Amino acid sequence: MKFVKILIFTLDCVAVILLMGKNSLAAEVAIIANPSVKEDTLNKSLLYDVYRGEVRTWEDGTKIKVWDLGEKGDVRDSFYDFIGMRPSRMKSLWMRKLLTGEGDPPSEAETQEKMLKSIIDTPGAIGYVNKDLVDKRVKLLMVIEKE
Amino acid sequence: MRRNISRFGGMILCIIFITASGTRADDLPIKIFGYFQTELRQDNDSGNPSNSFLLQQLNLFLQRDLAKDWVSFVNFEIVNSYSSFRDWGSFNLEEAWVSYRSSDQFKIKVGLQIPEFNNLNTIKNRSPLLPYIIRPVIYEASFGEFINLDLLTPTRAYTQIYGSIPSHGIKFDYAGYIGNSGDIRTSQQVRTSSRNSGQQSGVDTTNGNMVGMRLGIRYSGLKAGFSTTHEKSNTFVGVANYFKEPASRYDYVPLVRLGTDLSYNWKDFSLEGEYLSTRFTREIASGLNVKAEFFYVTLGYYFNDHLFLYGSISELNIDEFGIRVDSVNPPNDTVYSGYDIKTEVSLPTVGFSYSLNDRLTFKGQVLLANIDEKRSEPRNSVVFYRSRRDLDRYALAVSAFF
Secondary structure (H helix, E strand, O other): OHHHHHHHHHHHHHHHHHHHHOOOOOOOEEEEEOOOOOOOOOOHHHHHHHHHOOOOEOOOOOEOEEEEEOOOOHHHHHHHHHHOOOHHHHHHHHHHHHHOOOOOOOEEEOOHHHHHHHHHHOOOEEEEEEHHHOOOOOEEEEEEOOO | OHHHHHHHHHHHHHHHHHHHOOOOOOOOOEEEEEEEEEEEEEEEEOOEEEEEEEEEEEEEEEEEEEEOOEEEEEEEEEEEEEEOOOOEEEEEEEEEEEEEEEEOOEEEEEEEEOOOOOOOHHHOOOHHHOOOOOOOHHHOHHHOOOOOHHHHOOOOEEEEEEEEEEEOOEEEEEEEEEEOOOOEOOHHHHHHOOHHHOOOOOOEOOOOOEEEEEEEEEEOOEEEEEEEEEEEEOOOHHHHHOOOOOHHHHOOEEEEEEEEEEEEEEOOEEEEEEEEEEEEOOOOEOOEOOEEEEEEEEEEEEOOOOEEEEEEEEEEEEEEEEEEEEEEEOOOEEEEEEEEEEEEEEOOEEEEEEEOOOOEEEEEEEEEEEEEEEEEOOOOOOEEEEEEEEEEEEEEEEEEEO
16 A cells, blocks of 8 residues: 555656656647748658668758757747757757767757848758748748647 | 688778879878866865875877868877886877768768777867766776777777768768787886797787677667677786686687667757676686676766756676685695676766857856775675775866867
8 A cells, every 4th residue: 555655656756757847839830941942841751860870861862951049948948848848958969979970960040130141151060940030041841839 | 700801801901092183182281189177176086084185087189181082180189197117007099090080971981090989988178078977987097097999889989981861850870990919018017028929019819809889879869889899819818827717718718799879869958878788608617707797877967058967877797807826835836716806887977068258268166075895705696705995086177178
């Protein structure tokens, strides 16, 4: 009986921890690319692989230049919530690629405005910004809807 | 076997020449980066306390893109506060390779490298990636001074093909490699051989190679794999001087390693484990075998973006043999015999790592090691010698990436 009580208490604690970690998506985020990119859409699985460094070229063989957002905020949180990984764990994966000679980490833009400019200026680039910032100078591949 | 390896080598050279033609690498920058981990430890070795600082490890990497899809990579490693003047630690060239990436499905590396085997082998010395201060024992480079780590896992290969094939959301990983057997001629052996022997250090003493592979799958947070290597070793050639057995018994003793690994990430929890079995498949002398088994399991929890907490258990069992003098019969006939040595090392541990940012991590770890050594006659379970040693270690470390 005592064991059952301890088990129930432990499960309660785990549930509380999990609920504390559950965030709703706070911002509507656009996944954007340089207009030179041939793809018109992107699915979640491919986005995940691109940001993990598993997929490094577009279908036409152009190198994918990945940009990440340095500034903390709703847009970055929503992006990482969507792909289901903490930024720290993603960085650990990039570090693994770097230290095993398998690839370079994404470039980091300090602000969304700088991210937008970098995507516009870099052929093959992909990144994410608040949907309100998107204009015709970039290609919109996907929108992560606000929950 | 040799013919197949020669063909394989020829095929690789063809690929290199065909794909390299027409590409140029001008003004591509060389990247220099690395990391070190320094620790403060308090040991309690069977009731005898001691404490010490140690620069546990420093790695320096050089990387340069040579052409589109071609990368060169060099990794120097320094362990245990290296100083050649004071005879501390060691300085090693761990890796120096060139890789070609045709696609994610097919990549090739040529040169000195750490091959794919289980989960930790390729990243065992990348301390910024690991939460541990003291790694699972077979991956702890600073233990290499008293455990023959080269026999337990494949530490070097020279050519490897590898890649990842996606299908229905699952990724199938493969790697196949060749390298030297574990018995490499040392400078000391060269110096003691005759001048005109033409011997060279750093080369395999056998007329064969180590071959190995890893097959694995990845699906969502799950990663699992099976690894194996096969080689023939001349490690025991010197033993022929002690036992009245044909000398051929000690040549080309087959060594087989088998391993499985499993990692699973679920929400903020992380589970990873490995099993390894290494054995020389021939008896070294009647009733004397050399083999080892190892496993570790680590359960971790990402408390937040900075703090990772973990608990781990690992166990290493080694069966080896010793040689003793039975009798001395003048003028020069000495009779030797062998005995079994079984060593069991169990290492439960808990710890944390706190990442201040991408480049700076603080770590803490408590390790409670128990080392139990038994000696017995061959094919006899009666123990004639036993020693038990408890080693508790409390360690704090700083890991910096530069």
